[in-house]
Amino acid sequence: MNDTVSAPNTPRGKIMLVGLGPGSNAHLTARARAAIAEADTIIGYVTYIRLVADLVVGKEVIKKSMTEELDRAIEAFDRARQGKKVALVSSGDAGVYGMAGPTFEVLFQAGWTPDSDIEVEIIPGASALNTCAALVGAPLTHDFCAISLSDLLTPWPTIARRLDAVAYSDFVVALYNPKSGRRTRQIVEAQRLFLRHRRPDTPVAIVKSAYRPKQRIEFTTLDKMAESDIGMLSTVLIGNSNTFIRHGLMVTPRGYRNKYDVESGATHDGEKAGRSLSTGLDGWLAGLHASGHSTAELAREHRLPEDYIAALLAEPLAADDTQTDEIEA
Template identity: 50%
Template sequence: MTISTTEKQQRSGTLTVVGTGPGAEDLMTPRARQAIEQAQVVAGYKTYLDLIRHCITPEQQVLSSAMMQEIDRCRRALELADSGKTVVLVCGGDPGIYAMAGLVYELVRDTDSSSKIEIIPGIAALNACAAVLGAPLMHDFAAISLSDLMTPWELIEKRLQAAASADFVTVIYNPKSKKRTQQIIRAQEIMLEHRDPQTPVGIVSGASREHESVCLTTLEKMLDKDIGMQTTVIIGNSATFIFGDKMVTPRGYSAKYGLAGEKKRAT
């Protein structure tokens, strides 16, 4: 049976891809919460659904899975939307940064779905990690994932080289997994070719959650620290400094204008 485009559109629902932020309940936006509360179907990876369990009512259909691949999860969410349901697909962080928003659009294109798609942004790992570290992202930065599952390693290495040589603050996503252990070592080597071994490095996992772990170290010593799948690593630029227990990349105010104030300047 062939279904016409018009028929499809008439019966299609909506798929809203929702970012729930880094984990703390009060860092999820009201727009995200409302979308979850109003949905007929809530789909997502089990870990993220557990963080928003209090928003879900018994009347809602929940598609939770620990093991299901993200493609299957997105596909099932889109199929339910295509059948007329109001579906939210829940992502941790921001669905627009290394998350599900792109996969949903790829699926919509490849399956001729007529569902209405909406993306609700969230506070991404890079925003949350920067906040707990101090102010490392005050100047130009690059975000690079070290996962070579879908990206050739040569391209990732080229990007590391580019970021290192042009003095970008560098945010590393997916630095390491059980099977992938060499990429972060190579990333450190490349950075050390261009940056001082004492360059500040921030290592964060579980930002804003109960098990939040924050570590300030240096480029030279970063591999001595605990780095895993859920870790975000932020490598400072040549001007980044450690101040107390914070990591700060100056924007340039102090150098240009002087900030010490009358009292200090007079002494």
């Protein structure tokens, strides 16, 4: 595995890291379909291979188990060194908890560079975060993040700190790998951390096997979340403080009501279309300086570090920080 130079006359090998999307043929991209057709060898987790079984007939197919990610990457590298075109498949997107990362680790360890005799192409696919959101409404319209609850490779204190930080910061959160047959407590601990910062009635959507025959969607709340039917094929979407469920749809507002009358489209007093909110950065800075409150009081009010507030107050306001009558471009 230390020699990336092919034998004379060996055709250039290629590794295609293919994101299959949710798994249904209707949501497989044209490039993903073409890459599988182009490949001599298909490598992947047995369940992912099954999703594209009709597309791999007549090809060399190497099926691996769930925890054999590095083995898959090594197999792909070995086949590519032989001049073969390899499709290494992942569900969702190959770069989101997929095979792109471990494959590059294996390649770099072997001395591979982009100028080497093995070509690497990453073919994106819709991740579970996108596909599950599409099934339940529009929960990701504002800032969001993804966290995996799998502690097979990541220490739990690291995962817990991330959960606590995003819960405090009011992100919409997608939880990947929330629960398995052996890992049953992680989702309970995630719930415990979120309840420190979020209302018990915060909306939650749980989507299992999105766009597959056994698809299941459940709406619940943060305080009831851990009681739901959750497994390794589930993605858990936790709303932020503004997310709501109406008519069976989970929606996170983008914030238009902060600036506009949604019915008429007119801007609220003191706001201008195309300009930062009056409580945006410039307006907020002006408000800090004019408040007359102490650094500690402002830090508590805005839930921000005191040293950050102190640094802002120590800086003079720029001329346009207090300007309120800018003309929209």
